[in-house]
Amino acid sequence: MSQALVIVAHGSHLNPDSSAPTFDHADTVRAAGIFDEVREAFWKEEPSFREVLRTVEAEEVFVVPLFVSEGYFTEEVIPRELRLEGWDVSRWDSDGTSASHASLRASDVDKTVHYCGPVGTHDAMSDVIVRRAQSVTGDPDVGPGFGLAVVGHGTERNENSAKAIHYHTERIREMDRFDEVAALFMDEEPEVDDVTDYFESDDVVVVPLFVADGFHTQEDIPEDMGITDDFREGYDVPAEVDGTRIWYAGAVGTEALMADVIVERARDAGADVGGSAERVRERAGDVAGD
Template sequence: MSALMDNEFANDALILIAHGSTINTQSSAPTRALVEAIRGRSIFSEVACAFKLEEPKIEEVPSLVNSQRVFAVPVSISEGQFTEEIVPLHLGLRNESESEYSRKGKIKGKELIYCKPVGTHSSMTSVILSKAADIVREYPFPNMPRSEETTLIIAGHGTQQSANSRKAIEDQVELARARNDYFEVLPAFMEETPLISECLEVARSRYVIIVPFFISDGLHTIEDIPVLLGEPANRVRARIESNQPTWRNPTERKGKLVWYTKAIGNEPNLPEVVLDRVREAAQ
């Protein structure tokens, strides 16, 4: 990743932008933690966050800080509808009728620079593979499977509203395949084919590791996907209510021994990814 020059952004503000949730406030926790981690490094004059569904809101970004130059980084997985349509609209960088827009603009007297999302950064493949390796190392029962006899499934949301949402997952699948670490690497989606609910039948190995390519451990990762993988919904809800993991590693389902990781939002290198996105946009 790019090295940051001393004081290069000392007069600038950084705003991390995420979706947020009205149902599960923990979904914004990784973004808020990321703000604190970057703020503690004293690289920017100001560091804050904004959300679509939580406070402060995305449209408030120019008034959240005093700095004249503001970098906005979407803490999201893909260049999908949220990142490329909703956020620029709320930031004031595009109109609803526009399909093209500039990632730089003068908004309410501030120079606003809209960066690429963290999820499309080149380091994400290593993050996914690290998640997969760590989960079987942490839960090796009955024996830690060798990667060459294991299927890796990268799971995402998928949506008919934006092809780019799917593309982020498929790109990571191709990049992970190129490493030749696993017996096979497959994509799976909540709302598109190939479906997560059918991925265990598709996998050709006895051992399966599933990495949810989401930023936060929100309702999709802790509730929806375990149910799609075959966990009874009432059992998942009971585990949530008692603050237990909703997937026991490994769990046998459909003749496969399945490990399921957490989302990627707590990865220690995410501050570096954010800083790299800022540096790219500043050039």
Template sequence: MQALVIVGHGSHLNPGSSTPTFSHADTIRETGVFDEVREAFWKEEPSFREVLRTLESDEVYVVPLFISEGYFTERVIPRELRLEGWDVSAWDSEDGVSATYATSRATDVEKTVHYCGPAGTHDSMSDVIVRRAESITGESDMGAGFGLAIVGHGTERNENSAKAIQYHADRIRESGRFDEVKALFMDEEPEVDDVTEFFESPDVVVVPLFVADGFHTQEDIPEDMGLTDDYRTGYEIPTEVDGQRIWYSGAVGTESLMADVLLERAAEAGADVRGVDDWTQSEPEGVADD
């Protein structure tokens, strides 16, 4: 038997924080390729520490629904799962975006755990970002005249937080899919507050590389960009700011194509996903290189 565990951060303050995790788990559960599919959280129930005890399967694939490699994916989750002899070097990721998977034993439940890199650094996330941009504009062949801003939180405490954003910006830029592609941040330079200063394109699509919609994506970023003075009054899509049309998408993690990324992470770690017809969604054209 094989099981899939999708682990997310969760929140005591934002009830919608866990929604994408449950939604993508449901999508994968419906494919029937795993005997068991579970969700687990740091700030909600079921917890990281308890989730393996709820499984009957001996073979478990754990995929973090996190954006970047860092404190939670490298230390907290392996510790709470009690992975025997865990060492982050087993991921063989020296650049902060290349973690694949490492196989360990969960000592207290005697299960084999294939611990995967975070969903946010997988190459297929570039496709999800493009799909998100397409869905908010309604343009499946957007290109000329469109710029793309990929927005991350950014933090001086963890340099890998910015690396994931820049990685996907570079990949999408190289694809030639948009006239301009920039990586912007909330808490470091270049800042999303000044989004119009970084683009010449008349239309700019802004996609936050966040797992779930919350305070940052629903309140801070729209106000910082000048879409509205008060998020509670709402704003139009697109909104004209400094003579440019800003198309704001909200968190990329809510995009249904995310389920494919989770499946691919597990498949690369050895999960048998045969029987899923063309995964769960069709991919956008022009970014994936495999």
């Protein structure tokens, strides 16, 4: 049976860079030849969630949300727009970070759709965060002597957003790779504004758990941390703040290894990925020590 992958993301009418990671990761998976078809769909751009399944010929479709956390979009908007029959969030049987997949029918196209949990809560995202630290420092062995801050938006509207940040922070802490690992937020305590207050290390890598670079990652966080007074003037990497070297990595979702997480989500849902999954990881670059 032919199988297709559909990567669904938010997109933006205002930020042309918002959809770039989605297209980049889709190209990586497409080049590996795992799926008969690979499609992208967006809430704020074309092609839309509502139309994408009509562009797919395969009978079996794996839908992977390129979102950080379980919440309004993954639990309500996407299933509604895809017209997934019988969807209910209880099908995921999740505590906020453990969504796997649910197999349903799409009512108007007569296809089996395996609707996956978001990439941001998959265990493999911990590897991507570590890879982001490697990329920004240029050191495949980065860890000893370094602190690592995993940064989220933080909001009272979606408690699962913070859960995803804490989940990966704890997983990376258990790796015993970095001297210190902390979860920080833009809109709740502990705040990224005070990043140097939460670390004793002289060097701290800051990785925002965002899918794409945009207003928050390119403007708010750099200014809030004090690595620049005006984002339009840019910032140094590393930049010194209160005697601490801050290695600011930008959005984790732009890391090439994200393509591997997308494939792992589909594999967990039953996709026949064979040895092609390894080709995706090789193409994106392996996490040192894996």
